[in-house]
Amino acid sequence: MSEQIQTKRLFTRETEQELDTKRAKTSGEVDLEKLVFGEDVIGSTVFDDKEEEESSEDEQDDSLFYVDTERDGIEESEESSAESEEAAWEDDDIQNSRVALKATARNRKLRVEEDEDEVSGDVYEQRLRQQFEKINPVPKWALTENDQSGGILQSSSSLISKQQALLPPNVIDIVRQRNANQEAVSQAVIQSVQFHPTASVLLTAGMDKTLRLFEVDGKENHKVQSIYFKDLPITTAQFIRQGQEVVVSGRRGWFYSVDVEKSKVTRVNSNPKLKSLEGMKASVESDRLAFMGNSGQIHLVSARTKQFVHTLQMNGPVRDVSFTADGNYLWSIGLDNEVYQWDLRQNQCLTRWHDPTVFRPTCLQVSRDSSYYASGDDAGVINIYDTRSIEAQPFVNVKPFKSISNLTTAIQGVKFNHSSELLAVYSRKKKDQLKLVHLPTASVFTNWPGSVSHLGHVQCVDFSPNSGFMAIGNDSGKALLYRLQHYSAY
Numbered sequence: 001m002s003e004q005i006q007t008k009r010l011f012t013r014e015t016e017q018e019l020d021t022k023r024a025k026t027s028g029e030v031d032l033e034k035l036v037f038g039e040d041v042i043g044s045t046v047f048d049d050k051e052e053e054e055s056s057e058d059e060q061d062d063s064l065f066y067v068d069t070e071r072d073g074i075e076e077s078e079e080s081s082a083e084s085e086e087a088a089w090e091d092d093d094i095q096n097s098r099v100a101l102k103a104t105a106r107n108r109k110l111r112v113e114e115d116e117d118e119v120s121g122d123v124y125e126q127r128l129r130q131q132f133e134k135i136n137p138v139p140k141w142a143l144t145e146n147d148q149s150g151g152i153l154q155s156s157s158s159l160i161s162k163q164q165a166l167l168p169p170n171v172i173d174i175v176r177q178r179n180a181n182q183e184a185v186s187q188a189v190i191q192s193v194q195f196h197p198t199a200s201v202l203l204t205a206g207m208d209k210t211l212r213l214f215e216v217d218g219k220e221n222h223k224v225q226s227i228y229f230k231d232l233p234i235t236t237a238q239f240i241r242q243g244q245e246v247v248v249s250g251r252r253g254w255f256y257s258v259d260v261e262k263s264k265v266t267r268v269n270s271n272p273k274l275k276s277l278e279g280m281k282a283s284v285e286s287d288r289l290a291f292m293g294n295s296g297q298i299h300l301v302s303a304r305t306k307q308f309v310h311t312l313q314m315n316g317p318v319r320d321v322s323f324t325a326d327g328n329y330l331w332s333i334g335l336d337n338e339v340y341q342w343d344l345r346q347n348q349c350l351t352r353w354h355d356p357t358v359f360r361p362t363c364l365q366v367s368r369d370s371s372y373y374a375s376g377d378d379a380g381v382i383n384i385y386d387t388r389s390i391e392a393q394p395f396v397n398v399k400p401f402k403s404i405s406n407l408t409t410a411i412q413g414v415k416f417n418h419s420s421e422l423l424a425v426y427s428r429k430k431k432d433q434l435k436l437v438h439l440p441t442a443s444v445f446t447n448w449p450g451s452v453s454h455l456g457h458v459q460c461v462d463f464s465p466n467s468g469f470m471a472i473g474n475d476s477g478k479a480l481l482y483r484l485q486h487y488s489a490y
Contacts, residue, residue: 097121165486167421169438172445173485177218180204180471180479184212184223190473192237195464197284200490202462202471203246204479205237211248211258216469216490218483227265229256235278240303242284247303249277249291257306268306274299281320286327288344292318298332300344310347314340320364322373333364333375339398353390353398357383363413367420372439374423376411382425384442402442406435417463422484424470426458434458434472455480464490 098118101107110119110127119127179185180193180202188207195202195216201224205211209232213224229248232255237248249255255277257266270277270291279292288309289301296314298321301307316336323330329350330342340352355361360378366387367373374384383400390398409429416423420439427433432455436445449455456474463470466489472480 099124167419167438167486169441169443170445171447172436172438174448174470175483175485177469177481177483178221180214180216180221180481181212181223181477182221183214184226186210186212186477186479188233188477189475190459190477190479191235193460193471193473193479194238194462195469195471196239197243197465199243200464201243202479203237203239204473205234205248206473206477207233207235208477209233211237211246213260214479216464216481218469218481221481225263227258227263232256236280238280238282239284240282240286240289245303247280247282247289249280251276251278253277255280266306270301271299271308279318281323283323283327285325286323286344288323288327288330290321290323290330292321296334298330298342300347312340312342312347312349314338319361320375322365324366324370325368331364331366331373333361335360337361339364339373339375351390355383355398355400357399357403362411365414365416367416368418369420371420372416372423374414374416374425376414376425378410379405380407380409380411380427381405382407382411382414382437384423384437384439404435404437404442404444406444407433409433412458413460415461415463417467418465419467422463422467424461424463426461428457428459428475431455431457434461466490 097120099107099121100118101111102117110124110131181204186204186206186208187210190204190206192205193202200216202214202216203211204214209229210226211229211234212226215222215224232248232250232252234248235250237246239245240247244260246258246260247255248258253272253275254267254269257268258264259266274291274293277291281290281292282288282303287303289303291299291301293299293311294317296316296318298312298314298318300309300312302309312330312332314332314334315338316334319333319335321330321332328343328345330344332340332342334340337355337358338352339355341350342348343350355375358375358377359381361375362378363376365374370387372384373387374382376382382404384402384404385398385400389401404425407425407427409427412426412428414423414425423437423439425435425437432449432453434449434455436448437443438445455472456476456478458472458474460473461470463484467484467487468490470482470484472482474480
């Protein structure tokens, strides 16, 4: 309907005599009423609500109706409604009857012109419907495609959104998509893949010294931008500061900061004593970058100023670190099987514990809701822990609630999805060494990957912000893209 210009106008109330004159009946109508209703029938077919009319004497007409100058819009909507929905049964008496609009306050609200007196029964019904829908609009949740087509009951599919349901165990619904970097395949091993925290963008980076950004839709996956660093084979690339920047590092004593919006590249020189910055971890939420050094040192750098902030000291060589979702805490694991929890606001260790079940740990990650953490070791074992049991008994031997040994070579990495109900574990030593683990059951999905998955040597894995997609970087320079059907959002 075109834009309606609503204009309110006052008009003079008609006298009772004028109304009686307009409602005067012919002798034929009176005889018909006597025949149908009997001799005691009141001499009018219009039902007056006397109480309603008396209570409305003090009401002003301008509060009871509005004048719509675009009347054609109403007539069009009435005609379209009549054409789109054919009634199963029609009452001829309704079409032939006449309803007075000035008789009651309720009916006066249905007028579209000040001098309008009577309308047919079907028009009166239509205006009542419009008035009801105006006062009680259809809720947004009811405006679905099925409702519009009238076919909501013609399907046996669930009416409950998949987002509200928990991820079922054992079998996962996953579909291969077009490779995320199909338009610009990496010329070397992909070392990093990561989804942007808010936009449908994926970054890839690797030993070909090139950072690439792709717009992810699962169909075209167009390349957005690529940046070549002539003096830095990239081992790590990550978004920071809510996705405004990307930091890339490698086996050099410097790293680069890329302003995504301005396409500005800045080289940052680190401490001269640090010859390699390949072991870097960052967080979208945190104001810190963590560089793993020698002798158990973790060097913290400001993500905003790129200035050195503090050095955390562990007892043994550090193997991996992981930020919590809020960026306030950092977890680390050392070669001596000790796990540390650091408070970055005070730069001090809150607690640490020993894990005797791990053999030469290789990686660590904390789930987004901090309810789990997982670690992998050189023997191909992945241990999953419940953080609540750790908080209750600090500084003691902590045992996992589940150990998974489906992989037989050293674990390269572990990755939780956004809802902490899916865990990806992978190894780069053999082809197709990747498993998906369901939480909280800690059971491995049996249907994927299959014998025809052809993942190659998996180097890195990441989930999109709402787990709609999963990206896998391999040794062939490809960023494999998969659609997780359980999650409807990107």
